[in-house]
Amino acid sequence: RHESSDSAYDASLSYDPENSYVLNNYSYFLSLRGERLEIAEQMSAKTLEKEPKNASYLDTYGWIQYRLGNYEEAKAHLKLALEYGAKNSPEVLEHYGDTLFNLGEIEEAVLYWIQAKEKGAESKSIDQKIESKRLSDN
Numbered sequence: 001r002h003e004s005s006d007s008a009y010d011a012s013l014s015y016d017p018e019n020s021y022v023l024n025n026y027s028y029f030l031s032l033r034g035e036r037l038e039i040a041e042q043m044s045a046k047t048l049e050k051e052p053k054n055a056s057y058l059d060t061y062g063w064i065q066y067r068l069g070n071y072e073e074a075k076a077h078l079k080l081a082l083e084y085g086a087k088n089s090p091e092v093l094e095h096y097g098d099t100l101f102n103l104g105e106i107e108e109a110v111l112y113w114i115q116a117k118e119k120g121a122e123s124k125s126i127d128q129k130i131e132s133k134r135l136s137d138n
Contacts, residue, residue, distance in 0.1 A: 002029075002033065002035075005029065006026075006030075009022060009025070009026040009029075013026070018046070018050075020046070020047045020050055020051065020057070023043040023044065023046050023047050024043075024044065024047045024056060024057050024060050026040075026043060027039075027040035027041070027043040027044040027047075027060055027064060028040075028044075028060040028063065031060065031063050031064045031067050032063075034067055037064060037067055037068050040064050041061070041064050041065075041068065044057065044060050044061040044064055045061065047060070047061075048061055053080075053084045054084070055080075055081045055082075055084045055085040055086035055089070055092070056081075056086070058077045058078070058080045058081035058084060058086075059077075059078060059081040059086060059089070059091070059092045059095060061077045062074045062075075062076075062077030062078035062080075062081060062095065062099070063078075063095050065077060066078075066095065066098065066099050066102075071099055071102045071103050072103070074095075074099045075096070075099050075100065075103060078092060078095055078096040078099055079096065081096075082096060088119055089119070090116040090117070090119040090120050090121035090122070091116075091121070093112050093113075093115045093116035093119060093121070094112070094113060094116035094121050094123060094126065096112050097109040097110070097111075097112030097113040097115075097116060097129070098135060100112060101129075101134075101135055102135075106133055109133075110129075110130060110133055113126060113129045113130050114130055117130065
């Protein structure tokens with residue numbers, strides 16, 4: 001029900017266009033779907049202007065950069081997310097591993113995927129990534 005969800009986020013932002021919580025969640029869900037990434041990037045950037053050390057906002061911005069193919073930028077923001085409190089987040093650890101993989105840092109990527117699994121990663125592909133030392137196709 002992405003269309004309904006997007007409409008609700010749009011309505012919320014029409015009332016409060018600077019709501020960081022809404023901007024972050026909306027931009028993150030767009031990034032997960034790989035949709036409207038330029039808009040997601042702009043919304044996410046607003047959250048970082050207000051709270052540049054917020055690990056959740058850094059993860060969102062980093063993941064958007066990943067989805068845009070800007071892996072160095074993604075790495076920088078995801079690394080900051082880990083430094084600012086997300087070191088126990090399986091999702092951020094997995095995102096960082098995926099980014100490292102795309103930068104050719106395969107062994108380091110696997111280490112982060114293992115950490116993500118140990119912290120409870122729920123992605124369907126985490127085991128496959130670790131075993132094959134590759135990003136999965138699903």
